[in-house]
Amino acid sequence: MYKTIKIEDVVRVPPHRFGEPLKEVIEDILRHGYEYKGGVVGGYEGLLDRDLGVILAVTDVESIEEGRIIPNDGASYHKTVFNAIVFKPELHEVLDCEVVDVVEFGAFVRFGPIDGLVHVSQIADDYISYDEKRAALIGKTTNKVLEVGDRVRARIVAMSASPEGQREGKINLTMRQANLGKFEWIAEEKKKKEEKAPKEKKGEKKEKEVKDEA
Numbered sequence: 001m002y003k004t005i006k007i008e009d010v011v012r013v014p015p016h017r018f019g020e021p022l023k024e025v026i027e028d029i030l031r032h033g034y035e036y037k038g039g040v041v042g043g044y045e046g047l048l049d050r051d052l053g054v055i056l057a058v059t060d061v062e063s064i065e066e067g068r069i070i071p072n073d074g075a076s077y078h079k080t081v082f083n084a085i086v087f088k089p090e091l092h093e094v095l096d097c098e099v100v101d102v103v104e105f106g107a108f109v110r111f112g113p114i115d116g117l118v119h120v121s122q123i124a125d126d127y128i129s130y131d132e133k134r135a136a137l138i139g140k141t142t143n144k145v146l147e148v149g150d151r152v153r154a155r156i157v158a159m160s161a162s163p164e165g166q167r168e169g170k171i172n173l174t175m176r177q178a179n180l181g182k183f184e185w186i187a188e189e190k191k192k193k194e195e196k197a198p199k200e201k202k203g204e205k206k207e208k209e210v211k212d213e214a
Contacts (some may be wrong), residue, residue, distance in 0.1 A: 002085065003087055011077070015074045030042045048159075051160065053089065054112075064079075077130040083166065089112070091159055095153070095155075096151065097110055104130040105119060117170070118152075119172065120181045122172075124176060135148065152180075158172040159172075
């Protein structure tokens, strides 16, 4: 789900940017950030926050308070309120995705503006091996094939927020549940069930006729 939210933060403006327009400097810091003491100041765009979701864009700064100077620092600190567009996936949510990369340990899938991982153990109820030449994951028994460009349906099973100073969190998904998997696999399973249903009903009818005769 996409939505616009309001965020409040204290932004550190380094001394070498004091001569620039304050609002432009703060907007730049909020969007792109900069490294400071082993971490990152600002840099909201691209972050995955457990509560907010994926922050796609800082749209505008609503208010900037007068700066405070901290001894032995030299920078100014400004309490700032700004708006941002976010995409918030939910735990256990089912999503239609596209496979964008296939590696030995699984497939990376894209939904909305972000990517998640379907681990090789979560692709299908089969032993899955990696074909390096083909860049595909293949089922040993079923011969199911998963490649870049395939459309799949998957469920989010785990989410982790971005560690301090890093721009991306992790989202893990599964395709090993009913009505999940590659679109073609889902269609095949549906067709099998539809073909099986009339046979089962016919068998039940014969059993009933035998009982009635008895």
